[in-house]
Amino acid sequence: MKILIVDDFSTMRRIIKNLLRDLGFSNTHEADDGVTALPMLKNGDFQFLVTDWNMPGMTGIDLLKAVRADEKLRTLPVLMVTAEAKRDQIIEAAQAGVNGYVVKPFTAQALKEKIEKIFDRVG
Amino acid sequence: MASEPQTSFNEEFVIELKECAKLLTEKLQSNQFEEASVLIHTITQARDRHIFQSVGRLTRGLHNAIVNFNVDADLSKEPPKIANSDIHDASNRLNYVIDLTQKAAEKTMDVVDEAAPIAMNLGQEASNLRTEWARLKRREMGPDEFRQLYDRMDDFLGQMVTGTGQISKNLQDIVLEQGFQDLTGQVLKRVIGLINDVEKDLVSLVRIAGQVEEIAGLTDDSETIEHDAEIMHKRKIEAEGPQINKERADVVSGQDDVDDLLSSLGF
Numbered sequence: 151m152k153i154l155i156v157d158d159f160s161t162m163r164r165i166i167k168n169l170l171r172d173l174g175f176s177n178t179h180e181a182d183d184g185v186t187a188l189p190m191l192k193n194g195d196f197q198f199l200v201t202d203w204n205m206p207g208m209t210g211i212d213l214l215k216a217v218r219a220d221e222k223l224r225t226l227p228v229l230m231v232t233a234e235a236k237r238d239q240i241i242e243a244a245q246a247g248v249n250g251y252v253v254k255p256f257t258a259q260a261l262k263e264k265i266e267k268i269f270d271r272v273g
Numbered sequence: 274m275a276s277e278p279q280t281s282f283n284e285e286f287v288i289e290l291k292e293c294a295k296l297l298t299e300k301l302q303s304n305q306f307e308e309a310s311v312l313i314h315t316i317t318q319a320r321d322r323h324i325f326q327s328v329g330r331l332t333r334g335l336h337n338a339i340v341n342f343n344v345d346a347d348l349s350k351e352p353p354k355i356a357n358s359d360i361h362d363a364s365n366r367l368n369y370v371i372d373l374t375q376k377a378a379e380k381t382m383d384v385v386d387e388a389a390p391i392a393m394n395l396g397q398e399a400s401n402l403r404t405e406w407a408r409l410k411r412r413e414m415g416p417d418e419f420r421q422l423y424d425r426m427d428d429f430l431g432q433m434v435t436g437t438g439q440i441s442k443n444l445q446d447i448v449l450e451q452g453f454q455d456l457t458g459q460v461l462k463r464v465i466g467l468i469n470d471v472e473k474d475l476v477s478l479v480r481i482a483g484q485v486e487e488i489a490g491l492t493d494d495s496e497t498i499e500h501d502a503e504i505m506h507k508r509k510i511e512a513e514g515p516q517i518n519k520e521r522a523d524v525v526s527g528q529d530d531v532d533d534l535l536s537s538l539g540f
Contacts, residue, residue, distance in 0.1 A: 159375070160375065160379075161374075161375055161378040161379060161382075164379070164382060165382075168382075203512055204512045204514060209512065233514055233515035233516075234512055234513065234514070235515070235516045235524050235525050235531075236509075236510075236513065236516070236523055236524050236525075237523050237524065237525060237534060238509045238510050238523065239510055239512070240525065240531055240534055240535065241534070241538065242510050244535055244538060244540045251531050251535065252528065252531075253525065253527065253528055253531050254515065256528060257528075260528050
């Protein structure tokens with residue numbers, strides 16, 4: 151499965167990449183902002199998007215909305231991994247069509263569970 | 274910033290105003306219209322004088338703030354070009370913190386990447402040897418196999434010595450890398466100090482500005498109130514970064530909370 155990891159902190163991208171690799175997903179790519187991620191997704195044939203919320207160019211929530219609005223990317227499974235923890239934000243992400251929401255700091259177990267849940271649903 | 278007895282200035286003006294008003298009423302009641310007119314002129318002048326004085330205090334306050342925070346700016350440019358300032362310095366320090374913590378995290382992960390395979394391989398070999406050893410104990414092993422096991426065990430013990438030595442060094446390196454916290458802590462403390470000073474000065478300025486508004490008769494119009502309400506609404510869904518106050522009612526306290534919230538909404 152081809153996965154795109156988006157976060158403006160390289161440390162976090164590395165951590166998520168390592169955890170995904172431990173779960174058996176080694177075909178991972180990275181972007182440091184929604185702005186650079188969107189064209190990658192449009193031209194890419196990615197099957198899973200893992201994104202942070204807070205990014206300087208285009209935020210994760212805006213990236214999510216752009217993905218859901220794009221004809222080709224509409225059904226792309228999206229997992230948000232973010233420090234944003236306000237109820238209103240979580241609700242906004244859910245209403246915008248996010249498939250899972252992991253709050254930082256997170257455990258490897260939490261990440262694993264959410265990913266399994268997403269792909270059980272999508273099938 | 275020196276705190277002046279601000280309220281007394283406005284009070285002084287109000288007292289002056291009250292006296293003039295009393296006098297004005299008297300003049301009007303006794304039909305001394307020319308003198309009443311002069312009095313109105315005097316009142317207006319007094320008000321203007323007070324407004325100018327308040328505005329002067331405000332500009333002086335702002336100037337002091339710029340001096341206090343060592344702002345070295347070319348104000349003639351649009352927008353003003355800030356060459357240097359305490360806040361500029363604080364920004365640099367915060368970037369230093371980001372830099373330092375990133376380097377420490379990367380270095381730590383590099384060291385772990387080095388140690389993890391060593392641990393895994395030792396574990397794997399130990400597991401294999403254990404299986405062989407169990408066969409030996411069950412007397413299922415022939416002499417050739419035993420000789421192989423004999424040598425393999427010797428190798429393994431050697432690997433253990435080297436491997437665990439390396440891992441110990443790695444663990445020590447990881448502990449050392451955490452030293453960044455001391456440096457970043459010092460930097461952050463200084464920046465916190467600066468931010469608090471800036472806030473104090475801002476609040477002081479807002480107070481003076483309030484006095485100007487009072488004298489000039491400016492009040493919150495409906496446009497300002499609407500605008501403020503819009504900002505408060507936007508703040509609700511604005512990104513805030515990691516939450517540090519778990520007591521806040523509008524914030525979740527962990528992954529379980531997030532999951533509960535989402536399932537309660539049917540997601």
